[in-house]
Amino acid sequence: MKLDLLDIYTDYLISQNQQATATGLSNLLDGQVSHDKITRFLNSNPGGSKELWQYVKKQVRHLEQDKGGVLIIDDTIEEKPYTDENEIVCWHFSHTQGRSVKGINLLSCLISYGDHTFPIGFEVIKKDMHFCDVKTKKEKKQSSITKNQHFRALIQQAVANQVKFEYVLADNWFGAKDNMEFIHYKLKKMFIFGIKSNRLIAFSEEGRKKGQYQNLNTFNFKDGDKRIVWLKELAFPVALITKFFKNKDGSTGVLHIVTNDLNQEADRIYEIYHKRWRIEGAPQAHKEVKHELKALCISCTNDGEDPPKSVFRNGLQTTLSCCY
Numbered sequence: 001m002k003l004d005l006l007d008i009y010t011d012y013l014i015s016q017n018q019q020a021t022a023t024g025l026s027n028l029l030d031g032q033v034s035h036d037k038i039t040r041f042l043n044s045n046p047g048g049s050k051e052l053w054q055y056v057k058k059q060v061r062h063l064e065q066d067k068g069g070v071l072i073i074d075d076t077i078e079e080k081p082y083t084d085e086n087e088i089v090c091w092h093f094s095h096t097q098g099r100s101v102k103g104i105n106l107l108s109c110l111i112s113y114g115d116h117t118f119p120i121g122f123e124v125i126k127k128d129m130h131f132c133d134v135k136t137k138k139e140k141k142q143s144s145i146t147k148n149q150h151f152r153a154l155i156q157q158a159v160a161n162q163v164k165f166e167y168v169l170a171d172n173w174f175g176a177k178d179n180m181e182f183i184h185y186k187l188k189k190m191f192i193f194g195i196k197s198n199r200l201i202a203f204s205e206e207g208r209k210k211g212q213y214q215n216l217n218t219f220n221f222k223d224g225d226k227r228i229v230w231l232k233e234l235a236f237p238v239a240l241i242t243k244f245f246k247n248k249d250g251s252t253g254v255l256h257i258v259t260n261d262l263n264q265e266a267d268r269i270y271e272i273y274h275k276r277w278r279i280e281g282a283p284q285a286h287k288e289v290k291h292e293l294k295a296l297c298i299s300c301t302n303d304g305e306d307p308p309k310s311v312f313r314n315g316l317q318t319t320l321s322c323c324y
Helices: 005-015 022-028 035-044 049-063 147-160 177-186 205-209 266-281 287-296 307-323
Strands: 070-079 090-094 099-113 116-124 129-132 139-142 167-170 190-195 200-202 226-231 238-246 252-259
Touching (some): 005 022, 022 035, 049 116, 177 190, 252 266
Parallel strands (some): 070 167, 167 190
Antiparallel strands (some): 099 116, 129 139, 226 238, 238 252
């Protein structure tokens, strides 16, 4: 009986709500595939972004569009509160929770054409540098490569792979000046980013030159407002769109997004940006995403698995939770 171990193992991960192990999968298959065979398969698969792209490339090329494609960078943390700390399983600040949590931080890059979405790259945040905090005198960890550097590298790789897209979508974590300039000047692409309410803005080129910036949260914008503004330290203007929404607790939230597409209507910009949320919170499974994420399944899941290898299994499950 010829079995596709990649398909079998990935479906096992997707359906598993407890610890996934090679032994567990072998038992589930009534021994048709041995524990050792599964382990050898997982250890032999490099499973990086390059391998993921090779796996999804054919389907991306089949469905790609000259217009309408959006590149989505998603930042997520799979919490691992009971796992021993190392360079990968460590403390990361969660901007959704507003606090630091222990777990695996994964950046994933997805391309979306209409109803079809494919993961085409990923980076695992690795805190490989140790330093002593001057105030607390405690040892801390940080990454030698920043998230924003990983962010730009993922986009640059998508361009190198000739992935067709019009917009780059990301939340306010990536609304940095360097990221905007990279997309605007170097790639000649459009972006739609969330920005924090404490950003400084000017309403004219003259105001920018004179340094007449004001805090964004001091203005009373209306829902759906669109203004052309200059962000501090950014040399080109952007369109600022403000949207109000209801939180689960009944309170009113406000979202500020900016884009270098100055001519597009505010509602259309918001509609495009909303594709990020559809990817993050869609209740229905995107079948294509499920199959492409199988390329992440490379970890050895025996009892003594190596933490760096295990990150890809966790990365798979984390990304699935964002794409379904």
